[in-house]
Amino acid sequence: MLSTQPPAPRFISAQPWFASVPAALQERLRDEVFAVQGDKGAVMMPAGSAVEGWHAVLSGLVMLQSPASKGRSSAFIGVPDGEWFGEGSAMKPEPRKYNVVALRPTTLLCLPLPLFATLRESSLAFNQFLVQHLNMRLGQAMTIIEAGRTQSPEHRVALYLSRLFWRSTRRLNLTQDELGQLVGLSRQTVNRVLRTLEELGIVSLDFGKVAIVDDEALGAYLAATAAA
Numbered sequence: 001m002l003s004t005q006p007p008a009p010r011f012i013s014a015q016p017w018f019a020s021v022p023a024a025l026q027e028r029l030r031d032e033v034f035a036v037q038g039d040k041g042a043v044m045m046p047a048g049s050a051v052e053g054w055h056a057v058l059s060g061l062v063m064l065q066s067p068a069s070k071g072r073s074s075a076f077i078g079v080p081d082g083e084w085f086g087e088g089s090a091m092k093p094e095p096r097k098y099n100v101v102a103l104r105p106t107t108l109l110c111l112p113l114p115l116f117a118t119l120r121e122s123s124l125a126f127n128q129f130l131v132q133h134l135n136m137r138l139g140q141a142m143t144i145i146e147a148g149r150t151q152s153p154e155h156r157v158a159l160y161l162s163r164l165f166w167r168s169t170r171r172l173n174l175t176q177d178e179l180g181q182l183v184g185l186s187r188q189t190v191n192r193v194l195r196t197l198e199e200l201g202i203v204s205l206d207f208g209k210v211a212i213v214d215d216e217a218l219g220a221y222l223a224a225t226a227a228a
Contacts, residue, residue, distance in 0.1 A: 007058050008035045008109045017125035025118065033111055038102040045086075045100040053112040054090040057081045060106025061174075063182060065099045077140055078103070078160075078182040080173075084133060090116050103178045155225035156183050157193040161203065161212055162222065172210045179210065197221070 005013070009030040012018060018026060035058060038044040045055075047067045057079050064077045064085060079085045089096050090113060100108075119126040143159060160183050161172070174182075180190040194210065197203045202217045203210055212218060 005030075006035075007107065008033045011056065011058055011109055012111070015129070017119075017123060017129045020125040021119070021123050025122070029111070029115060032115055033109055035107050035109055037107045038105070040102055040104050042102045042106075043099050044102055044106065044108060045096055047097055047099050048095045051086070051089045051094075051096050051113065053110045054084060054116045055086045055100075055111070056084045056109045058107040058109050061103045061178065062106055062108070063101045063103055065101050066097070067099055076182055076184065077137075078178075085137075087130060087134060087137070091120075103181060152225055153183075153185055153189050154193050154196070155222065156185065157190055158197070158218060158222050158225060161197075161210065162218060163215065172212070174210050176210075 012029050012033045013026075018029070021029070036044065038060075044062065059081050061081070062079050062085070064079065066076075077085075086096075086100075120130070157179070160179060176187050176190050176194065179194075180187045183190065194203060194205060197218075198205050200217065200221065202212070202214050202221060204213050205211075
């Protein structure tokens with residue numbers, strides 16, 4: 001039977017830490033989370049704006065972009081549906097430091113700051129989930145910094161196809177334009193690298209979308225391009 005719950009409370013109810021919190025807090029979470037929508041290209045949360053809570057992508061795809069990076073060749077973190085972002089901003093009493101840009105029509109969930117604080121103060125399971133998530137984001141950030149130093153388009157594109165950035169799926173549903181925006185490279189450069197990866201049997205390209213067909217070969221390609 002399909003759930004009749006709206007997407008935001010349905011998503012929060014499915015979180016791995018949700019069942020461990022008291023019933024009264026579960027009810028508050030279902031009642032107080034809310035969704036916001038943005039069109040392709042919209043800056044859904046601009047740098048410098050007040051932080052309302054912790055966010056997750058219910059559907060779509062967003063890019064976390066430093067405002068200082070415009071006009072330069074830089075790589076950014078993309079957040080697909082089902083993933084959280086903005087925990088650092090939610091834990092600090094200061095304005096948001098980056099833009100949240102919708103790369104396609106997108107719906108975001110917001111877990112309001114008071115509830116975020118309550119969960120941090122009272123739920124061990126929530127804190128364990130948060131620590132794991134922070135560790136993943138740290139790994140992504142360090143990898144992006146290192147990839148920016150190498151300046152190798154082949155390595156950067158391959159990195160953005162790895163499980164470090166896409167844990168839950170190997171059929172990425174990314175267009176080449178979207179991948180180019182995330183990696184900070186032109187569509188032509190991304191297309192050239194993807195064609196090479198397709199010839200090597202690492203990816204398949206169907207209707208402009210990317211699927212990883214050989215993770216082991218992708219890892220070998222990453223090692224080879226890093227050494228180069």
